[in-house]
Ligand SMILES: Nc1ncnc2c1ncn2[C@@H]1O[C@H](COP(=O)(O)OP(=O)(O)OP(=O)(O)O)[C@@H](O)[C@H]1O
Ligand SMILES: Cc1ncsc1CCO
């Protein structure tokens with residue numbers, strides 16, 4: 001059921017509930033992602049053995065799958081976990097890291113898309129690649145702007161039935177008919193590795209505790225909290241190293257005040 005995003009109330013629900021988020025993520029993101037989820041007030045778990053991912057997914061409030069450092073065993077585990085989430089109705093978030101870079105990543109992402117992710121969260125190059133089903137992008141960093149891919153994001157959401165979040169200098173979240181822009185953040189966020197991957201976990205925590213199962217509103221709230229934390233943390237940082245610490249501290253201490261001002265509804269289709 002649709003509702004308006006209410007980032008302050010949604011953040012409070014995440015902290016009250018402390019949802020368990022199971023993450024099959026890349027080797028670079030494991031620790032930063034777990035730290036961000038702990039600072040937020042959620043409970044992270046990491047594990048990627050094919051033999052146990054369905055069981056771990058069954059325990060979790062939501063699952064994330066990130067294809068950043070793929071290998072055959074991990075790809076099997078990702079498929080297994082996504083299938084378990086789909087079968088049990090557990091929300092899950094796909095992070096298609098560098099999907100345009102290689103045919104291998106495109107194949108893995110294609111198989112995962114068939115398991116109907118609740119949310120797809122990526123940068124503009126990744127969302128463009130998924131929408132086009134053809135290669136683009138140099139690697140894990142975006143070479144596009146969110147605005148340039150807004151139409152493709154809406155089309156991808158309509159094609160897949162997933163909520164699509166495109167993040168970068170500005171963020172856009174859409175389910176096709178509805179869309180919100182999210183403002184804030186800071187360029188230093190792109191100078192610390194895996195903060196996008198960690199955001200995928202934050203989105204999962206909000207979707208796990210979403211009011212009325214509204215994944216669009218929950219994702220918009222997650223993005224607003226993240227952008228606010230990044231912007232405020234940058235005021236105290238003198239570079240990427242100190243920013244990483246300030247970002248965790250700011251997310252930990254974030255209050256709901258003024259967060260809704262970061263959201264702007266886009267014209268419906
Ligand atoms: N130039 C920027 N200005 C303001 N905020 C930014 C900028 N770049 C990134 N951000 C913030 O960081 C968040 C996630 O970053 P981004 O979209 O760069 O992820 P990503 O490319 O998937 O990162 P990674 O793959 O390295 O984890 C965005 O939602 C936004 O809040
Ligand atoms: C740098 C890097 N390489 C593969 S995954 C990753 C983390 C950011 O997506």
Ligand SMILES: [Mg+2]
Pocket residue numbers: 095097122123140196197
């Ligand atoms: Mg990324």
